Amino acid sequence: MEHIYITNNLSETKKIGRKLAKKILSFSDRKNAFVIALKGDLGSGKTTFLQGFAKGLGIQEKILSPTFVIFKKFPFFADKRNFYHIDCYRIQNSKEILDLGFKQMISDPKNIIAIEWAERIEDILPKDTLTLEFEFINKTKRKIIL
Numbered sequence: 001m002e003h004i005y006i007t008n009n010l011s012e013t014k015k016i017g018r019k020l021a022k023k024i025l026s027f028s029d030r031k032n033a034f035v036i037a038l039k040g041d042l043g044s045g046k047t048t049f050l051q052g053f054a055k056g057l058g059i060q061e062k063i064l065s066p067t068f069v070i071f072k073k074f075p076f077f078a079d080k081r082n083f084y085h086i087d088c089y090r091i092q093n094s095k096e097i098l099d100l101g102f103k104q105m106i107s108d109p110k111n112i113i114a115i116e117w118a119e120r121i122e123d124i125l126p127k128d129t130l131t132l133e134f135e136f137i138n139k140t141k142r143k144i145i146l
């Protein structure tokens with residue numbers, strides 16, 4: 001089922017992220033990682049959303065827009081689980097992500113993986129990936145399709 005949200009400021013976007021994180025933490029008995037694909041233009045709110053999402057997972061560290069870093073691992077729950085933040089903005093092809101050990105990353109049910117610019121690695125995303133689309137409406141409004 002598709003949900004459409006309109007947020008009026010960045011804290012509303014973060015709040016939706018926080019709620020989704022709580023929901024995902026309530027899922028059990030998964031056989032592989034939970035993968036979230038975030039699509040949408042620069043400035044549409046993907047990283048902002050993930051700041052709220054990480055908070056919802058109980059991660060204290062701030063999620064940043066990776067400029068030179070392609071991915072960052074955030075252990076949480078005393079390192080029993082991991083949140084990976086991947087940003088494909090700078091990559092040329094899926095192989096660069098596969099070379100980071102992506103296959104192993106997505107096979108571990110302890111992992112939650114959020115991928116910005118996921119449209120660039122469409123061919124290697126698992127079938128059960130949750131896709132979120134971000135759209136810029138105006139300076140302060142964003143549309144999020146979940």
Ligand code: ADP
Pocket residue numbers: 007008009010011012013040041042043044045046047048049065116134139140141142
């Ligand atoms: P992306 O990761 O998609 O490039 P960012 O989250 O880094 O986008 O940037 C979004 C920018 O838009 C931030 O500067 C943020 O302050 C601003 N902004 C304004 N309104 C909103 C909103 N409703 N939701 C999210 N970000 C917003």
Ligand code: MG
Pocket residue numbers: 046047048065066116
């Ligand atoms: Mg970003």
